[in-house]
Amino acid sequence: MAVGMSRPRGTHTAVVRACEGPGTEGEPDDVRDGGAVDAAVDADDLPDGLVVADETGRVICFNSAAARITAVPRAAALGRPLEHALPLEDLKGRRWWALTDPYGGLATRVGQPERNLLLPGGREVLVSARYVREHPTGPVRRVVVSLRGTEARRRTERSHAELIATVAHELRSPLTSVKGFTATLLAKWERFTDDQKRLMLETVDADAGRVTRLIAELLDISRIDSDRLELRRQPVDLSAAVERHIQALTANGQTPDRFLVRTCQPLPAVWADPDKVDQVLGNLLENAVRHGEGTVTIEVAPASVPAKSDEKGTAVTVSDEGPGIPEESMGRVFTRFWRGSKRGGTGLGLYIVKGIVEAHGGTITVGRGPGGGAEFRFILPVSAPAYLV
Numbered sequence: 001m002a003v004g005m006s007r008p009r010g011t012h013t014a015v016v017r018a019c020e021g022p023g024t025e026g027e028p029d030d031v032r033d034g035g036a037v038d039a040a041v042d043a044d045d046l047p048d049g050l051v052v053a054d055e056t057g058r059v060i061c062f063n064s065a066a067a068r069i070t071a072v073p074r075a076a077a078l079g080r081p082l083e084h085a086l087p088l089e090d091l092k093g094r095r096w097w098a099l100t101d102p103y104g105g106l107a108t109r110v111g112q113p114e115r116n117l118l119l120p121g122g123r124e125v126l127v128s129a130r131y132v133r134e135h136p137t138g139p140v141r142r143v144v145v146s147l148r149g150t151e152a153r154r155r156t157e158r159s160h161a162e163l164i165a166t167v168a169h170e171l172r173s174p175l176t177s178v179k180g181f182t183a184t185l186l187a188k189w190e191r192f193t194d195d196q197k198r199l200m201l202e203t204v205d206a207d208a209g210r211v212t213r214l215i216a217e218l219l220d221i222s223r224i225d226s227d228r229l230e231l232r233r234q235p236v237d238l239s240a241a242v243e244r245h246i247q248a249l250t251a252n253g254q255t256p257d258r259f260l261v262r263t264c265q266p267l268p269a270v271w272a273d274p275d276k277v278d279q280v281l282g283n284l285l286e287n288a289v290r291h292g293e294g295t296v297t298i299e300v301a302p303a304s305v306p307a308k309s310d311e312k313g314t315a316v317t318v319s320d321e322g323p324g325i326p327e328e329s330m331g332r333v334f335t336r337f338w339r340g341s342k343r344g345g346t347g348l349g350l351y352i353v354k355g356i357v358e359a360h361g362g363t364i365t366v367g368r369g370p371g372g373g374a375e376f377r378f379i380l381p382v383s384a385p386a387y388l389v
């Protein structure tokens with residue numbers, strides 16, 4: 001017996017063998033018709049658990065993934081009634097097969113959507129089912145059950161919970177400051193000098209800016225994760241963009257000799273989103289200034305896009321002379337909430353930087369610079385104008 005979908009001859013077909021025996025009824029195991037090949041896939045090759053019960057409700061297939069997920073040996077499951085081989089309960093403790101009644105329930109029902117169910121001992125599994133009928137509203141001939149572990153979903157839930165906790169923490173401090181200073185000014189306006197009022201309002205303005213930046217980061221993460229990051233491509237002069245950021249940093253108190261810029265001309269004309277490029281440069285330079293030491297070196301040079309040697313682009317390398325990033329942390333630099341050894345910030349900036357660069361079709365890497373500090377290098381391809389993308 002085989003579980004699968006038949007396709008017209010002349011195409012490649014994959015048949016999943018649910019149990020030992022010949023191929024789909026009326027069709028040989030290997031089909032060769034004008035070069036077409038029917039490739040059988042063993043149920044044990046599937047990454048998810050597969051359990052199949054026949055028209056009598058007895059298990060005829062129990063693959064190795066199902067045995068691993070349920071901790072039930074295959075031999076103990078084959079031939080047993082489905083509700084005994086797979087004694088599932090919902091989160092309220094109700095017997096799942098008695099509730100769903102696949103063989104005696106509604107004749108129009110085609111299956112059960114994926115949901116969390118419990119195995120004996122309280123282990124959670126994700127279960128979905130398909131009711132196979134020879135014709136609509138006919139009797140159920142097979143019940144095909146898919147099982148998946150909940151580890152991946154739990155990791156996602158933990159990531160979301162951590163994001164919410166981080167956002168709540170980051171919002172609480174500036175909003176408390178804004179609320180405190182505005183309430184004080186409103187209640188005691190006449191008691192403060194102009195200089196005191198200015199200081200309070202400057203603090204409120206800075207904290208409001210922090211909140212605005214955090215909200216922008218959250219929006220960027222949402223767009224990156226859902227693959228909805230919009231790019232408005234224009235000609236971008238990366239060398240001029242770097243100079244502009246350095247001028248802003250020196251205007252905010254950094255000494256000009258802290259920065260060394262090397263540009264290799266001529267640079268290819270890169271089409272990119274200038275606002276997103278500024279976001280990338282601003283984050284990398286701010287990290288180098290805040291967490292690095294010594295001279296911050298920025299190199300801008302032509303480069304080939306990795307994996308696309310025939311495609312040209314521009315590479316920007318930012319390095320410092322600080323302690324650098326430990327080797328064991330290199331693989332986590334671009335993940336959410338990575339902050340390194342020094343606390344501060346949300347830990348979302350480099351995750352967003354990587355998402356922006358990759359949305360442009362580019363790459364970004366991290367390593368150790370010539371001066372011993374961290375070295376970030378990203379490459380943006382030449383690309384094309386927005387109206388041609």
